[in-house]
Amino acid sequence: MNRRLLAGLALLGLLVLLACLGALTVDLDDARPLSADVAQPPSWDNPLGTDTAGRDLAAVLVVGTLLTAKVGLLAGLIGIAVGTTLAFLAAYHGGWVDRVISFAVDVLLTVPGLLVLVVIASAWPGQMTTTLMALVIALLAWREPTRQIRAQVLVMREAGYVRMARLSGQGSLAIIFQEMMPNLMPYLGAALVSSVSAAILASVGLEALGLGPRDEPTLGMTIYWMISEGAFLRGLWWWIVEPVTILVALFVGMYLVVIGLDEFANPRLRSLK
Amino acid sequence: MSVLEIDNLHVGYELAAGTLSAVRDLSLSLAAGERLGLVGESGSGKTTTALAVMGLLRAPGRVLGGQIRLDGQDLVGLDDRAFAALRLARVAYVPQGAMNALNPVLRVSDSITHALRDHGAPADANRIADLLAQVGLGADVARRFPHELSGGMKQRVCIAIAISLGPRLIIADEPTSALDVVTQKQVMATLRQAQDRLGSAMILIGHDMGLMAQCVDRVAVMRDGLLVEEGPVRRVFHAPEAPYTAELIRSVPVIGQDRRAGTAAPAAAADLLRFDGVEMRYGKSLFGPPPAPALHKLDLVLPDAPRILSIVGQSGSGKTTIGSIALGLLAPSAGRVLWRGQPLAATPPQTFRREVQAVFQDPYSTFNPFYRVAHALSVPLRRFGLATGDAARALMEESCRAVGLDPSLLDRFAHQLSGGQRQRLMVARALMLRPRLLVADEPVSMVDASMRAAILDLLVDLRDRYGISVLYITHDLATAWRVGDDILVLERGHVVEQGDPDQVLRAPSHQYTRLLLDSIPMPDPDRPWSTAA
Numbered sequence: 001m002n003r004r005l006l007a008g009l010a011l012l013g014l015l016v017l018l019a020c021l022g023a024l025t026v027d028l029d030d031a032r033p034l035s036a037d038v039a040q041p042p043s044w045d046n047p048l049g050t051d052t053a054g055r056d057l058a059a060v061l062v063v064g065t066l067l068t069a070k071v072g073l074l075a076g077l078i079g080i081a082v083g084t085t086l087a088f089l090a091a092y093h094g095g096w097v098d099r100v101i102s103f104a105v106d107v108l109l110t111v112p113g114l115l116v117l118v119v120i121a122s123a124w125p126g127q128m129t130t131t132l133m134a135l136v137i138a139l140l141a142w143r144e145p146t147r148q149i150r151a152q153v154l155v156m157r158e159a160g161y162v163r164m165a166r167l168s169g170q171g172s173l174a175i176i177f178q179e180m181m182p183n184l185m186p187y188l189g190a191a192l193v194s195s196v197s198a199a200i201l202a203s204v205g206l207e208a209l210g211l212g213p214r215d216e217p218t219l220g221m222t223i224y225w226m227i228s229e230g231a232f233l234r235g236l237w238w239w240i241v242e243p244v245t246i247l248v249a250l251f252v253g254m255y256l257v258v259i260g261l262d263e264f265a266n267p268r269l270r271s272l273k
Numbered sequence: 274m275s276v277l278e279i280d281n282l283h284v285g286y287e288l289a290a291g292t293l294s295a296v297r298d299l300s301l302s303l304a305a306g307e308r309l310g311l312v313g314e315s316g317s318g319k320t321t322t323a324l325a326v327m328g329l330l331r332a333p334g335r336v337l338g339g340q341i342r343l344d345g346q347d348l349v350g351l352d353d354r355a356f357a358a359l360r361l362a363r364v365a366y367v368p369q370g371a372m373n374a375l376n377p378v379l380r381v382s383d384s385i386t387h388a389l390r391d392h393g394a395p396a397d398a399n400r401i402a403d404l405l406a407q408v409g410l411g412a413d414v415a416r417r418f419p420h421e422l423s424g425g426m427k428q429r430v431c432i433a434i435a436i437s438l439g440p441r442l443i444i445a446d447e448p449t450s451a452l453d454v455v456t457q458k459q460v461m462a463t464l465r466q467a468q469d470r471l472g473s474a475m476i477l478i479g480h481d482m483g484l485m486a487q488c489v490d491r492v493a494v495m496r497d498g499l500l501v502e503e504g505p506v507r508r509v510f511h512a513p514e515a516p517y518t519a520e521l522i523r524s525v526p527v528i529g530q531d532r533r534a535g536t537a538a539p540a541a542a543a544d545l546l547r548f549d550g551v552e553m554r555y556g557k558s559l560f561g562p563p564p565a566p567a568l569h570k571l572d573l574v575l576p577d578a579p580r581i582l583s584i585v586g587q588s589g590s591g592k593t594t595i596g597s598i599a600l601g602l603l604a605p606s607a608g609r610v611l612w613r614g615q616p617l618a619a620t621p622p623q624t625f626r627r628e629v630q631a632v633f634q635d636p637y638s639t640f641n642p643f644y645r646v647a648h649a650l651s652v653p654l655r656r657f658g659l660a661t662g663d664a665a666r667a668l669m670e671e672s673c674r675a676v677g678l679d680p681s682l683l684d685r686f687a688h689q690l691s692g693g694q695r696q697r698l699m700v701a702r703a704l705m706l707r708p709r710l711l712v713a714d715e716p717v718s719m720v721d722a723s724m725r726a727a728i729l730d731l732l733v734d735l736r737d738r739y740g741i742s743v744l745y746i747t748h749d750l751a752t753a754w755r756v757g758d759d760i761l762v763l764e765r766g767h768v769v770e771q772g773d774p775d776q777v778l779r780a781p782s783h784q785y786t787r788l789l790l791d792s793i794p795m796p797d798p799d800r801p802w803s804t805a806a
Contacts, residue, residue, distance in 0.1 A: 159638050160633055160635055160637075160638035160639035160640075161638065161639055161640055161641040161642075161649070163602065163631075163633065163639075164631075164633070164639050164640075164649060165641075165652065166602065167600065167626065167629075167630055167631055167653075168626075168649075168652045168653035168656055169623060169626045169627070169652075169653060169656035169657055170652060170656060178652075179641055182641075182643040182644075183641070183642065183643050
């Protein structure tokens, strides 16, 4: 086990633990506006303070972390599932299928993602939900996984054991799922985490621009309200520090896990130690 | 005065579990102009010794004792800068994989210039042309990139760099193991000439006793980090002292000795496999002429009787293409392939798959690293509906014993087995499925010399005891002669000669066959070989 992977898993585990503890001890209904006095610093009643709409920030952060994780996981999983499927189609089938898929990925990778997401997301003004947003983000989340996994499959397809499997009478599906997939697992794990990480970044970006779900207190929406209500000018420090700390912990944790898994999946990095 | 003196050298790898000795009590000395062959199988410590001489041991590897003196100067304990100044200038290295030794983005002239400039030597066009001329390359090669050169040319460029500063000692680490026999002979001749001209000493590292007999003055045999035997090449080959040395010499196949031919095929036998005018072209070009065919109108018949057909050729001759077509992994561009009288396309895939099996060249990639090696044997049993569960296990263990392997190896992972063990397992796998034809594509070229004969004998066993025909694909005429009932010599996709190996190889009618024959290194120090290039 390597230290980066452990540190990353510990950081993410801590966030999950805090969210679970919070869900048990805090009344989550207090995440709605007008649940408490407005703009109060941390106190006994509201241990993390309240915002200008009277939301209890402790409840907001617990709900927000879970909602943000939901958006990231949903979009990331769809991205990896679609990406892996396309990658295997392209690399294993080859020919024109490969050319079409690779061309689409090459072209779409040059498109600035957030710009497209802004255009698409603004088609639902005021009706955005976290699920819808995850789907919108998933529209572009398959590009990197497709390219990366295609390259891995291309290498693996020429491996001696794949040729041997064909001689053993295994069909394409058996070769993909029994021979190639197990060797791809650490790599898929790393790709999933980086895909989730990219999806969360995209969701926070959309929300900070005000295109997020107005009725759901995600971490990104908390940032949006905090900016638009002038928390900086009014010196409401707790409203700024708390969501930013959680986002930083989330991203650093996922980054460490990706680096750690990469070392696991890539023997060349392992031997450099 | 000796150029290199090694006294009681001890090199070890310091691991958490303790120190692992790679080389112990090694003493050697080498005079100017002398060629020493350092022979051993994988893990014998020969390359570790070379790395220690050049100061290239990486942690956790370390010189734990002894002395290495170059022209009287002790090298043990020198710092990295002193070693960097010494390398190339006084000790030059010719690497094993010339394919990867040259920087792909540098022209040949730049590669040479960099090496010279690092040591403060002048590098102008004349000097570079002169160096290239010394290794038999034209001045135009200087402007080319590595990918524009053949393997032999790249290795010559590496030699040109190695001799550029007139080193006292040249260390060549299996310089020709990636080259075919014809190129190997030319490159070795170039290396010897360059070394003779400089008067420097040379260490040739390798595992091929045949090559040693043809190239060096003295031989040192290493095994498990210890020096087993050392002496003048004629003495070692004519009267080896250590049994291990004798075993290594015996393992070199020689044409004319110990043939394992089978019985003649019945005249009326039907065809097992037939190629009718098979052609293969790789790739298509939109513009310009079509690519040259890898196989040119090939006819081939394998009778339905246990036979071994040896297909011999240099790299690029199309021999592996024949194997892939016979396995049904590749469809020919033109012509017909008949399996037991039926077109291949009309044969039911599951039947054909079971009847034609293979052993491939690279024993390191043929096992899926994720599974224990039993997986590779149990999958075909299940797929072809032959056996499952305990019955499958019993079959697997039985065939392991048949090839001389301990059945408990089945529960290991591939990286825990040696190359020879993996190839034996592959033969066991083929044996278990009782195919009618086995395609063996260079099955021993990546296996240690002492294991080669045993694996080739297994192929003969398949034929004689189990009635399996074998398509033995190789670049090595001697082994082709040893096991083959018929032989087919390929040159650039054309069959230049075919027939009974005794006739073809003892009285070759085609000059290409003669060229191949002359290029084989043989364990006979008195045969003129690399001097007559």
